[in-house]
Amino acid sequence: xxxxxxxxxxxxxxxxxxxxxxxxxxxxxxxxxxxxxxxxxxxxxxxxxxxxxxxxxxxxxxxxxxxxxxxxxxxxxxxxxxxxxxxxxxxxxxxxxxxxxxxxxxxxxxxxxxxxxxxxxxxxxxxxxxxxxxxxxxxxxxxxxxxxxxxxxxxxxxxxxxxxxxxxxxxxxxxxxxxxxxxxxxxxxxxxxxxxxxxxxxxxxxxxxxxxxxxx
Amino acid sequence: xxxxxxxxxxxxxxxxxxxxxxxxxxxxxxxxxxxxxxxxxxxxxxxxxxxxxxxxxxxxxxxxxxxxxxxxxxxxxxxxxxxxxxxxxxxxxxxxxxxxxxxxxxxxxx
Numbered sequence: 001x002x003x004x005x006x007x008x009x010x011x012x013x014x015x016x017x018x019x020x021x022x023x024x025x026x027x028x029x030x031x032x033x034x035x036x037x038x039x040x041x042x043x044x045x046x047x048x049x050x051x052x053x054x055x056x057x058x059x060x061x062x063x064x065x066x067x068x069x070x071x072x073x074x075x076x077x078x079x080x081x082x083x084x085x086x087x088x089x090x091x092x093x094x095x096x097x098x099x100x101x102x103x104x105x106x107x108x109x110x111x112x113x114x115x116x117x118x119x120x121x122x123x124x125x126x127x128x129x130x131x132x133x134x135x136x137x138x139x140x141x142x143x144x145x146x147x148x149x150x151x152x153x154x155x156x157x158x159x160x161x162x163x164x165x166x167x168x169x170x171x172x173x174x175x176x177x178x179x180x181x182x183x184x185x186x187x188x189x190x191x192x193x194x195x196x197x198x199x200x201x202x203x204x205x206x207x208x209x210x211x212x213x214x215x216x
Numbered sequence: 217x218x219x220x221x222x223x224x225x226x227x228x229x230x231x232x233x234x235x236x237x238x239x240x241x242x243x244x245x246x247x248x249x250x251x252x253x254x255x256x257x258x259x260x261x262x263x264x265x266x267x268x269x270x271x272x273x274x275x276x277x278x279x280x281x282x283x284x285x286x287x288x289x290x291x292x293x294x295x296x297x298x299x300x301x302x303x304x305x306x307x308x309x310x311x312x313x314x315x316x317x318x319x320x321x322x323x324x325x326x
Contacts, residue, residue: 041271047238048271050303056238150282150312153275189308190278192271 002133003065004035005100008161010109010134011170018113018127023165027204029093031165033086034197036069036096038157041193045070048192053082065099068092082196090200101126109133141171144187145180151187159187160194164201219247227323228256233265236273245276249283257289260322264295269303281312294322
């Protein structure tokens with residue numbers, strides 16, 4: 001089974017040209033940090049409430065993508081909330097993203113292509129070789145948000161990640177998004193770390209928007 | 217965590233006490249799914265003795281609700297303490313579960 005980091009990266013990749021969607025790097029890093037935390041929660045290593053997020057089991061999961069962040073969490077003082085942890089882990093998310101993409105290449109899901117733009121700038125693309133996982137995740141999300149079925153906890157996490165990354169255009173038509181708006185709003189509340197991550201990413205995007213307005 | 221269980225007029229009433237967190241979530245989940253799998257699909261969770269619920273506890277409730285739905289049963293929550301109710305409301309779980317002020321009202325609803 002893929003980690004949430006891998007699943008959301010697959011969704012963020014354009015299935016035609018293999019480039020990551022146009023999302024500010026700091027916002028993307030917030031999404032990746034949230035994905036790691038929600039993976040750790042699914043592995044019963046952390047839990048949270050409305051006040052704080054804490055480590056309840058320091059035992060490594062055996063997954064290098066998760067065990068570095070778990071080690072960081074384990075050495076911190078108690079009492080920090082989920083938002084603070086999303087912000088902290090987001091600082092190392094470039095490394096997590098590269099590791100997750102490399103793993104998807106190793107698994108045969110992606111192909112890595114290096115190139116140059118205007119003969120100067122280094123570019124990197126990850127065309128999708130095997131799109132089964134991406135199609136299955138999109139189909140599952142569509143079915144979930146367009147129905148009234150009770151979600152399972154993994155599906156709630158995916159909804160949170162897609163919402164935070166602003167990827168609904170890749171999953172639903174415009175009219176389906178209108179129809180599912182209330183349902184998505186409900187589902188994305190159902191994971192407390194997911195809620196915190198969405199808010200952190202929104203705050204980042206708003207601060208970027210304000211900064212660019214001021215620059216004009 | 218202790219789980220008291222009783223049956224009244226075809227409704228199984230389960231009363232967990234203490235904290236529903238990662239240390240008790242598996243016990244609660246296994247117990248409730250065991251009840252559902254034995255064919256008891258009208259359930260009331262009397263939460264009057266529950267002092268705390270964490271993210272792991274919320275996940276447990278979601279898994280149980282999904283299993284009840286698959287069994288075409290009904291589940292209701294009763295007598296929540298304010299702090300527990302707040303967590304459920306912030307997480308939008310009040311849209312998944314019918315929440316009643318007391319056990320009798322919940323029992324009548326399932």
